[in-house]
Amino acid sequence: MELKEETPQDVNTPPAEVPPLRRIVVESETVPIRVGDYAGPPDPEYGREPWQLQAGLDGEPVWVEERMRTEDLSIAYGEKLAVKGVDLEVNSGEVLALIGPSGCGKTTLLRSLNRLVELTPAAKRTGRIILDDQDVDGFDVTQLRSRVGMLFQQPNPFPMSIFDNVAYGLRERGSKKPRRKQLEPIVVDALERAGLWDEVSSNLNHPALALSGGQQQRLCIARSLAVSPEVLLLDEPCSALDPISTGIIEETIVELRTEVAIVIVTHNLQQAARVADRVAFMYLGDMVEYGPAGQVFGDPREERTREYVGGGFG
Amino acid sequence: MSIEVRTAAPGPRPPQPDPTDPRPRPQPGQARHSGWSISDRVGLAAAWACGIALCVAAASIVGFMAWKGVQYLQLEMLTSSPEASMDQSKSGGFLDPLVGTLLLTVIGIAIAIPVGVGIAVWLTEYGRPAGLARLVESGVEVVAGTPSIVLAIFGLLVFQQTFMGIFSFTAEGGSVFGRSFLTAGSMMALIALPLVIGSTREALNSIPRHVREASYALGKDKASTIRRVLLPSARSGIATGATLGMGRICGDTAIVVVLLGASMQTTPESGPLGLLRGTGSTLTSYVYNNSPSGEGNAPEKAYAAAFVLLMIVLLLNFAVGLIGKRNKPQWN
Ligand SMILES: Nc1ncnc2c1ncn2[C@@H]1O[C@H](COP(=O)(O)OP(=O)(O)OP(=O)(O)O)[C@@H](O)[C@H]1O
Ligand SMILES: [Mg+2]
Numbered sequence: 001m002e003l004k005e006e007t008p009q010d011v012n013t014p015p016a017e018v019p020p021l022r023r024i025v026v027e028s029e030t031v032p033i034r035v036g037d038y039a040g041p042p043d044p045e046y047g048r049e050p051w052q053l054q055a056g057l058d059g060e061p062v063w064v065e066e067r068m069r070t071e072d073l074s075i076a077y078g079e080k081l082a083v084k085g086v087d088l089e090v091n092s093g094e095v096l097a098l099i100g101p102s103g104c105g106k107t108t109l110l111r112s113l114n115r116l117v118e119l120t121p122a123a124k125r126t127g128r129i130i131l132d133d134q135d136v137d138g139f140d141v142t143q144l145r146s147r148v149g150m151l152f153q154q155p156n157p158f159p160m161s162i163f164d165n166v167a168y169g170l171r172e173r174g175s176k177k178p179r180r181k182q183l184e185p186i187v188v189d190a191l192e193r194a195g196l197w198d199e200v201s202s203n204l205n206h207p208a209l210a211l212s213g214g215q216q217q218r219l220c221i222a223r224s225l226a227v228s229p230e231v232l233l234l235d236e237p238c239s240a241l242d243p244i245s246t247g248i249i250e251e252t253i254v255e256l257r258t259e260v261a262i263v264i265v266t267h268n269l270q271q272a273a274r275v276a277d278r279v280a281f282m283y284l285g286d287m288v289e290y291g292p293a294g295q296v297f298g299d300p301r302e303e304r305t306r307e308y309v310g311g312g313f314g
Numbered sequence: 315m316s317i318e319v320r321t322a323a324p325g326p327r328p329p330q331p332d333p334t335d336p337r338p339r340p341q342p343g344q345a346r347h348s349g350w351s352i353s354d355r356v357g358l359a360a361a362w363a364c365g366i367a368l369c370v371a372a373a374s375i376v377g378f379m380a381w382k383g384v385q386y387l388q389l390e391m392l393t394s395s396p397e398a399s400m401d402q403s404k405s406g407g408f409l410d411p412l413v414g415t416l417l418l419t420v421i422g423i424a425i426a427i428p429v430g431v432g433i434a435v436w437l438t439e440y441g442r443p444a445g446l447a448r449l450v451e452s453g454v455e456v457v458a459g460t461p462s463i464v465l466a467i468f469g470l471l472v473f474q475q476t477f478m479g480i481f482s483f484t485a486e487g488g489s490v491f492g493r494s495f496l497t498a499g500s501m502m503a504l505i506a507l508p509l510v511i512g513s514t515r516e517a518l519n520s521i522p523r524h525v526r527e528a529s530y531a532l533g534k535d536k537a538s539t540i541r542r543v544l545l546p547s548a549r550s551g552i553a554t555g556a557t558l559g560m561g562r563i564c565g566d567t568a569i570v571v572v573l574l575g576a577s578m579q580t581t582p583e584s585g586p587l588g589l590l591r592g593t594g595s596t597l598t599s600y601v602y603n604n605s606p607s608g609e610g611n612a613p614e615k616a617y618a619a620a621f622v623l624l625m626i627v628l629l630l631n632f633a634v635g636l637i638g639k640r641n642k643p644q645w646n
Contacts, residue, residue: 099333118525146533152524168542169532209400220528225534254317 010154064093067231067261068113075108075117075128082108084285085127090231092261095253097276097293101268101308104282110233113263114148149224150233154240155216156300157208162200165208166190169227186226193220195252214245221252232256234264238271245298250275269309273297281305339349376624383621386614396578402612408619410580411600415626417566418574418596420561421499422506427556429503430510435540438518458508467571469501482591483583495590498573505566506559510552517551518544553637561630564623567598576603597623
């Protein structure tokens with residue numbers, strides 16, 4: 001079957017087969033997480049030892065390193081505590097899935113990582129959030145948000161051309177306006193990494209809102225990638241999409257994790273199992289369990305995790 | 315497989331007829347209102363009649379004006395200025411009022427768009443302190459509800475102040491005339507303003523919150539989000555409001571009579587911007603002055619001008635429908 005974006009008639013006929021993913025749950029359980037046995041020199045860019053390495057897609061080692069960390073993070077909406085004293089690590093080279101029942105604070109936690117939660121006047125945050133050893137409160141918020149990108153549940157390209165959408169975050173950064181020529185390589189690269197380039201290369205000037213839902217969501221990924229974030233936050237990115245688009249996006253996520261630390265909120269446990277290296281289970285604002293995906297799904301330590309995860313895997 | 319298998323989802327049972335109910339039961343194929351009481355039927359019939367009456371009224375306005383217009387409208391009326399003459403064949407055309415209508419509309423809307431969009435953006439995107447926002451909202455409502463003759467008299471009061479002399483002309487004795495395209499145009503802006511504000515706010519409110527957040531999440535601040543995402547998204551709403559506003563400006567008479575002078579010909583002042591500081595007339599005041607209801611007695615030209623005015627306004631309304639359908643970004 002050829003992989004193509006859904007056309008109106010495709011939407012009504014369910015896809016005959018879901019495109020194969022490169023990794024499935026069984027595989028992610030058996031991917032060896034080799035701690036500290038990397039033979040090569042420390043990456044000069046980071047100037048410190050990697051704390052662990054794990055096999056990437058093709059068995060190549062993937063650099064895994066802490067990017068973000070929360071310390072005793074609590075968020076309250078007025079009187080109501082939505083997140084209660086959460087300690088969480090977000091590593092580059094990994095996909096972290098946040099799972100848990102509705103209303104347990106996943107979105108709130110995610111939105112606090114790029115300080116988007118500050119837009120809600122009632123929200124109060126205590127505890128620390130660290131990005132690359134610096135407290136995010138010390139960052140200029142625009143700078144923080146270009147380092148910690150976010151994708152939303154509904155695809156939301158801006159009403160402008162495909163090119164301008166991807167270039168949106170790059171413009172107005174300095175005092176000089178970058179020209180289209182200068183932006184083009186970055187835009188093309190972002191579209192390629194988001195797996196959209198082949199479909200839109202000939203119509204970069206078409207309006208973005210004319211794309212299909214799945215293409216729009218990948219355009220939003222490209223838009224985030226263009227400002228080269230270190231962390232990408234995804235809040236139920238596939239819940240508005242059909243199975244084929246979901247498959248393509250999951251594949252993109254798995255590929256991207258070698259360059260960007262990814263946190264994905266999902267209600268779909270199969271999806272979490274397909275894409276995640278590490279899983280955090282939340283319940284009523286508490287971080288109940290945090291560990292490698294294989295362990296959380298295969299052998300949860302906590303009873304509540306077992307109940308929740310058990311429901312998803314029969 | 316048996317064809318009797320029911321595939322429909324089990325839903326609530328449709329209400330079953332009560333066998334003890336003495337009223338006649340509606341039979342399949344019988345009118346759907348058969349169970350209605352007399353007063354319901356009368357009400358429904360009245361609603362129908364009113365709707366049809368409105369259609370008849372609209373059709374007769376357009377039809378009557380078109381009939382008169384086609385009968386009396388000549389091309390040279392659109393290209394010649396009005397002349398003072400009791401003889402209808404020598405009283406010229408209505409070029410000046412036509413140009414006056416267009417000029418006044420452009421001035422009014424050119425003021426109303428930036429001010430209205432600014433107010434709408436402030437109200438929807440900032441709106442703080444809340445008390446001030448409520449005050450602004452009621453201000454908009456007051457302006458929207460004020461009859462245009464009151465706005466006109468108020469405008470005259472304002473623009474006849476000595477320091478307002480630059481907007482019209484100052485007579486030898488130092489009294490300010492107060493009437494000009496600029497002064498009339500700024501009062502016309504007040505007429506269009508509530509419409510621009512209303513449809514811009516509606517357009518901004520229909521943009522989902524996550525679209526704004528997507529821009530913030532890319533490191534943009536509020537100002538550039540408004541400029542680069544929200545205003546472009548609201549473009550068709552702004553255009554709709556502006557077009558509605560232009561229709562209102564075209565059709566207003568009171569402000570023209572009081573503040574534009576409603577002079578027969580456009581009479582510019584001297585100096586730069588003389589045209590804008592001078593007086594003139596519009597199609598509305600021309601129709602008024604030439605119709606038997608006014609002081610004039612050139613009903614044929616009044617009909618022709620009224621027809622042209624009606625066409626302009628209908629064209630604007632048609633444009634509103636067109637703009638509303640197109641260019642409106644749709645997020646699911
Ligand atoms: N803006 C807000 N004002 C007040 N309370 C809020 C607000 N947003 C969320 N909450 C509350 O905080 C709690 C956590 O909400 P949150 O959206 O983070 O949950 P979630 O895990 O993302 O749920 P879902 O899976 O349904 O998206 C909920 O009880 C919710 O009622
Ligand atoms: Mg949520």
